[in-house]
Amino acid sequence: MTDTLTGPVPEADDAVPEFPMPRQSRCPFDPPPALKDLQSQGPLVKVRLWDGSESWLVTRYAEQRAILGDPRVSADIDKPGYPSKAFAEAGEGKLSFIMMDDPEHARLRRMVTGPFAVKKIEALRPAVQSIVDGLIDDMLAGSGSGPVDLVDVFALPIPSLVICELLGVPYEDHEFFQENTKTMVRTTATPEERSVASREVAGYLAGLLGKRIAEPKDDLLSSIAARITAGELDHEQATQMALLLLIAGHETTANMIALGTLALLQNPDQLKLLRETDDPKLVASAVEELLRYLHITHLGRRRAVIEDIEIAGQVIKAGEGVIMVNEIGNRDPEAFPDPDRLDITRDARRHVAFGFGVHQCLGQPLARMELQVVYGTLYKRIPTLKLAAPLEDVRFKDDAFIYGLHELPVSW
Ligand code: HEM
Numbered sequence: 110m111t112d113t114l115t116g117p118v119p120e121a122d123d124a125v126p127e128f129p130m131p132r133q134s135r136c137p138f139d140p141p142p143a144l145k146d147l148q149s150q151g152p153l154v155k156v157r158l159w160d161g162s163e164s165w166l167v168t169r170y171a172e173q174r175a176i177l178g179d180p181r182v183s184a185d186i187d188k189p190g191y192p193s194k195a196f197a198e199a200g201e202g203k204l205s206f207i208m209m210d211d212p213e214h215a216r217l218r219r220m221v222t223g224p225f226a227v228k229k230i231e232a233l234r235p236a237v238q239s240i241v242d243g244l245i246d247d248m249l250a251g252s253g254s255g256p257v258d259l260v261d262v263f264a265l266p267i268p269s270l271v272i273c274e275l276l277g278v279p280y281e282d283h284e285f286f287q288e289n290t291k292t293m294v295r296t297t298a299t300p301e302e303r304s305v306a307s308r309e310v311a312g313y314l315a316g317l318l319g320k321r322i323a324e325p326k327d328d329l330l331s332s333i334a335a336r337i338t339a340g341e342l343d344h345e346q347a348t349q350m351a352l353l354l355l356i357a358g359h360e361t362t363a364n365m366i367a368l369g370t371l372a373l374l375q376n377p378d379q380l381k382l383l384r385e386t387d388d389p390k391l392v393a394s395a396v397e398e399l400l401r402y403l404h405i406t407h408l409g410r411r412r413a414v415i416e417d418i419e420i421a422g423q424v425i426k427a428g429e430g431v432i433m434v435n436e437i438g439n440r441d442p443e444a445f446p447d448p449d450r451l452d453i454t455r456d457a458r459r460h461v462a463f464g465f466g467v468h469q470c471l472g473q474p475l476a477r478m479e480l481q482v483v484y485g486t487l488y489k490r491i492p493t494l495k496l497a498a499p500l501e502d503v504r505f506k507d508d509a510f511i512y513g514l515h516e517l518p519v520s521w
Pocket residue numbers: 184206207208218353354355357358359361362365405406410411461462463464465467468469470471472473475476
């Protein structure tokens with residue numbers, strides 16, 4: 110693997126805009142202004158990627174859903190035209206079924222859907238509530254009224270504890286897998302650094318799977334291990350599946366907790382509504398609106414076109430790449446009136462923050478439940494929660510595949 114995200118880009122045709130574009134530092138919750146401009150110009154535009162290759166950027170909500178739901182596109186990073194491999198790879202090789210097409214994608218995904226069903230996830234709500242309450246107790250019992258880094262003491266532990274419990278990964282190893290995950294999703298890491306990080310965690314998970322083959326427990330790793338024993342998965346496939354679940358299970362939700370909290374602190378009227386409500390429907394609605402408004406998987410859903418597709422008067426040819434920037438799909442005024450306003454009372458559930466089509470997020474019931482518990486608890490229990498540094502000093506993750514905050518200093 111020789112691609113890098115930071116290396117020199119070959120000479121570019123000035124007429125073709127480069128993607129990704131920088132955000133405006135004054136508006137850290139908004140998509141880059143250049144992306145919004147492209148959206149107002151039309152639903153499809155050609156862009157140039159880091160490695161100099163060109164791809165179609167799909168800017169509007171309706172077209173994004175149409176293409177993500179179309180079987181003529183492929184999530185396989187080895188297909189000709191797949192938008193810049195380096196851009197997609199969080200580690201080494203294919204990260205299980207998220208980078209596969211049906212029927213193999215469906216076969217593998219089906220093996221792990223059970224624990225993420227809404228009913229199963231609802232049964233975990235009391236346990237998640239007690240994790241959240243316990244961490245808040247620790248914060249309040251700790252260093253007076255702060256400051257503390259909310260990412261470190263709250264946002265990252267919650268989803269990490271939960272996914273560890275579901276998978277059967279020992280939580281005491283969290284620093285090891287969290288640090289390696291950070292490298293895997295950092296766009297400024299070299300491909301070699303990302304590969305090493307990915308191999309480290311894969312090796313660790315392969316070891317745990319081996320133990321579960323010998324001695325099964327009541328956890329998701331054991332049911333994945335049983336598929337190896339049954340000859341339905343080889344060890345490598347099982348390991349990549351566990352890796353996908355571990356990474357997706359903690360890094361995403363952690364960023365939503367921290368970034369969502371900061372967005373609410375910057376929108377005190379919305380925070381007040383949330384703090385003062387006892388209505389679980391309003392809390393659930395706030396979760397959907399924050400997912401829409403913040404859209405942490407900000408570098409777009411990427412696909413290779415495998416058969417010509419005609420859309421919005423344009424033919425996208427087989428062998429070309431498409432990137433659905435759901436971040437601006439969620440800010441499309443045709444789909445969400447007054448899209449740049451954070452309004453937790455709006456019905457935002459149709460957002461595309463979890464993607465769309467066959468690859469739509471498997472963990473969304475879990476992510477939703479965790480965020481509902483967090484957003485419904487934290488600001489009530491610590492009503493005076495505030496940012497403990499100037500906003501300009503907060504470090505946003507412009508350098509990661511998943512947007513969020515490196516730290517969130519808060520006091521109360
Ligand atoms: C706020 C939190 C989350 C966000 C914003 C999010 C977002 C996404 C998005 C946009 C996709 C689609 C990828 C694509 O189309 O290429 C996806 C897929 C996926 N997510 Fe999540 N996710 C979140 C939490 C989780 C959690 C907690 C898990 C639990 C393990 C999870 C597991 C997965 C898996 C396994 C896939 C691949 C699905 C497939 O390819 O069939 N996600 N996620």
